[in-house]
Amino acid sequence: MKVLVTGASGFVGKSLCEKLFRQGYAVRAAMRASNIQSESIEQVVVGSIDGNTDWSAALHDIDLVIHLAARVHVMKESSDNPIEEFRKVNVHGTENLARQAARAGVKRLVFISSIKVNGEDTLTFTEDGGSQHSFSESDNPKPQDSYGVSKWEAEQVLHCVAQETGLEVVIVRPPLVYGVGVKGNFAQMLKALAKGIPLPLASVHNLRSLVYVENLVDALILCATHPKAAGQTYLVSDGGDVSTPDLLRQLGDAMGHPARLFPCPASLLKLGGRLLGKSDQIERLLGSLQVDSRKIRRELGWQSPFTLHHGLRASAVEYSDANQDS
Numbered sequence: 652m653k654v655l656v657t658g659a660s661g662f663v664g665k666s667l668c669e670k671l672f673r674q675g676y677a678v679r680a681a682m683r684a685s686n687i688q689s690e691s692i693e694q695v696v697v698g699s700i701d702g703n704t705d706w707s708a709a710l711h712d713i714d715l716v717i718h719l720a721a722r723v724h725v726m727k728e729s730s731d732n733p734i735e736e737f738r739k740v741n742v743h744g745t746e747n748l749a750r751q752a753a754r755a756g757v758k759r760l761v762f763i764s765s766i767k768v769n770g771e772d773t774l775t776f777t778e779d780g781g782s783q784h785s786f787s788e789s790d791n792p793k794p795q796d797s798y799g800v801s802k803w804e805a806e807q808v809l810h811c812v813a814q815e816t817g818l819e820v821v822i823v824r825p826p827l828v829y830g831v832g833v834k835g836n837f838a839q840m841l842k843a844l845a846k847g848i849p850l851p852l853a854s855v856h857n858l859r860s861l862v863y864v865e866n867l868v869d870a871l872i873l874c875a876t877h878p879k880a881a882g883q884t885y886l887v888s889d890g891g892d893v894s895t896p897d898l899l900r901q902l903g904d905a906m907g908h909p910a911r912l913f914p915c916p917a918s919l920l921k922l923g924g925r926l927l928g929k930s931d932q933i934e935r936l937l938g939s940l941q942v943d944s945r946k947i948r949r950e951l952g953w954q955s956p957f958t959l960h961h962g963l964r965a966s967a968v969e970y971s972d973a974n975q976d977s
Contacts, residue, residue, distance in 0.1 A: 653677040654875065655709055655757075657700070657748070658719030659692075662832050663763070667717065667868040668692050674872065681709045681720070702743035710755040715875045717761045718748060723798065737801035745805040746812060753816035760818060761875045764806055766826045766886065767799030768792045772938040785860070785941040788824075788884050806884070819881040821874045823867075826888055826942050827935075829962065830864030831969040836932055841970045844903045844910060851915030852936060855895045860888040860942035863962030866955040870947060877951045885947040889959040895936050901960065905967035 654671055658664045659680030671678045672691050679693045683700075695709045700720055710716075722740035745762065752760055769786040770793040794800045806822050813820040829837045843850060870887045874880045893901070896912055903910035917937055924933030947953045957965070 652714045652876075653679065653712055654715045654717060655679045655681055655713045656717050656719065657681045657697075658721065659694075661719060662830070662834070663828060663864055663867060664719050665832075666830070666864050667719070667871060670865075670868050671872060679709065679713065681706075700744040700748075701739045702747045704744060704747055706748055706751040707755070710752055710757060713752070713755065713757050715759050715761070716748070716752050716757055717763070717871055717875055718745060719763050720744075721763070722801070734797040734800060737797045738804065741798075741801035742804045742808060746808045749809055749812040749818060749820070750816070753812065753818040758819060759821065759875060759881065760809070761821045761823065761871055762805065762809055763871070764802045764822050764824045764884075765799060766824045766940065766942060767796065768794050768803045768806065768824055769886075771795045771799075772934070772940045785943040786886060787943040788886055788946055813882065821880045821882070822884040823871060823874055824884065824886050825862045825867055826860045826886075826940060828862050828864055828867055830966050831973075833864070833966070836935055837966075839932075840899060841902060841906070841967065844899065844906055844908050844967075845971065845974060847908055847911060849911040849913055850899065851913055851920060852895050852899065853912035854914035855917070855937055857894050857937060857939040858892040859895070859898075859938075859940050860892050860944075861898075861959065861962075862888050863955075863957050863959070863966070866957055866962065869956050870953055873951055873953050874947075879950055883946075883950070885951075886942045886944050887947055887953075888942040888944045888955075889957070889962060890944060890948075890955050891959040892941050893959060893963075898963070901963045902967045905964040906971045 654676050656664055656668050659668050660682045668678050668680055681695050681697045683698055685694050685696055697704055697709055722737050749760055769790050792803050794803045809820045812818055866889055899910040920933055924930040
């Protein structure tokens, strides 16, 4: 069976291609530019992704497509119309790929969406027992930013393509994906722990779901091949939720750099975030976002190969090994 992976040179794409190859699949990696050093994985350059991308060479003889490529969060947005920039890649580019895949005889397309389709956060978990809930596939979508909106629109477009062409579509919405090579907040936390920087997060009482990259790619492969997955949407996570302080403690212990945490009122942290232009990052550190992944476990029999504790420890140890001389 031959699988096309878009976004193959990215954080998740590299791990996915490697696991597919180890499991005996013929893998074709679609990228904007050739930069994967591998004799076992076929590469095809497709350039920029939008509604006019020519996928014919990439889709030749392909059975399954796992679509990772996307326009993701832009820290310093320069566009005057960011939603249209997101739509260009995430909506029009995805629809174009799906329609060409259907014409090429591809059986199934797995689309990596985002938990941001559900919303930004679940109810805050507080010391006085404040209520909270977990996102599930049955929630009414409530995307809040351009990225989340574009992913939700792409999901709807894919369902239309599936109805019109018979292409099987599976949608996967992961929360924060972590592992070796991840960037963003997770990488910043590892860097701060390695340097022994005191962090004002001891009094945070939240709960967040995460997914280890190796767990995510395992779920994606199952979604690409399981007969019952066709037409379904799945939320995936490691299966255990963690507060920001506990996350830091587990990472610090694994790195041999115990987390140095001290309390600070959330109101001051939020004010600091606004003043520094980092409100989104602060909100993610303080807020709760829990994912109910029981549907994929129940319907497809998926079990995450690695626990949250194992994934965090492996990520921290490999980060330390890679940066021991820096």
